[in-house]
Amino acid sequence: MRRSMWFGLASITVCLTAALPASAGVPECGNIRFEGLSNCEVRVTGECTAGCSELGIYKTACATKLVPVCKTECTLSAEATCTDSCTEQCSGECDRGVAITCSHNCFAECTTTRDVECAGAADAAQCAATWDANCDSECDAQCVTVDGDCYQHCIECCGGSCTAGANMDCQTTCQNEEFEDCEHEFRANCDASCSGDGALFCNGKYIISGSQIPACVNALLAQGVSVEVEAEVTIGPDGIDGNLAAGMCAFRPASKASLAAPFAALAAVAGWLARRRKRSSHTSS
Structure with a gap:
């Protein structure tokens, strides 16, 4: 008699706290910049597949991936008129006692005119x-x-x-040529990961998927990320059932120990599903 095996698995919701530094992207997460992002969650199976379905969610990941690719041809130096004007204004802030932090103020200064400049673009989000x-x-x-x-x-x-x-015009032109292929590539990776380690989404945007997720979430945890277990789902002979996206983020301190158990469960289930599919294929043949 064949015995049915059932497992319980909890989804993982990664809540970004105000303590996150306003520095550049996280290398373990594909160099994505997390400042301003929240409601991050790892999804598997049905919720994951649904999340992977729209190309619009890959814009941040693709733009981040394509910047170094396009840097090989986008090599202009800063214009003196820009740096002189900017430095004079910034130094005035220092004189008034404002604490200037390069990583934070640089990004804020750089993106000041972004919304106005992108308003007339064919794809403003891209x-x-x-x-x-x-x-x-x-x-x-x-x-x-x-x-x-x-x-x-x-x-x-x-x-x-x-x-x-x-280099903004050069980056935009260069990325426009590669963007569609990049989105399709990430979508394929996302779909392929849904039956295994899943995919990480923040504010509905695709961040990373597959075996890279544990290192990414651990890196976020080290920067002040709170991790909370959310809705429970059931693992059985017919797959995974349940709503992984249920619940709300809670902003509270977390430790690496709180992350270990959910990821261990996720890895165990992924391995179990793989073994089950392998046994099924042998039986059918």
């Missing part, structure tokens, strides 16, 4: 994603080694912002 990713990349490169007073932060901040501005 334009904004490219703008953010380009600013983030140049600001990260300029700000990562800053070790000085407020005025030094201003110099590096303006250098990053103005370099991004000088």
Whole structure:
């Protein structure tokens, strides 16, 4: 007599707290910048497949991926008029006692005109994603080694912002040529991961999927991310049932221990499903 096996699995919701640094992207998460994102959750099976279905959710991931690709041809230096004007204004803020932090102020300065400039674009969301990713990349490169007073932060901040501005048209043109293929590639990766480790979404946007998820979430956890177990689902002979997206985020301290059990369960279920499919294929043959 064949015995049915049932497992309980909880979804994982990653809640971004205000403590997250306003620095550049997280390398373990495909260099995605998480400032401003929230409601992050790992989804598997049905909820995952539904989340993967729309191409619009891949814009942030694609723009971030394509920036270094396009940097090989987008190599303009910052214009002196831009850096001089920016540094003068920023130094004035230092004189008034404002604490300037390169990583935060660079991105804010760089994206000041983004919404206005992208309003008339054929795809405003793609334009904004490219703008953010380009600013983030140049600001990260300029700000990562800053070790000085407020005025030094201003110099590096303006250098990053103005370099991004000088290359914005080039990045936009270059990415436009690659964007559609990138979205389809990420969609295929997302779909393929739904029956295994799943995919990580934040505000409905695709972040990363598959075996990269544990390292990504651990990296977020180290930066002040709260992790909470949400709705329960059932694993049985016919697959996974339940609503993984149910519940609300709770902003509270978390430890690595709170993450270990859900991911261990997810890995165990993924392995069980793989073994079950393998046994089924042998039986049918």
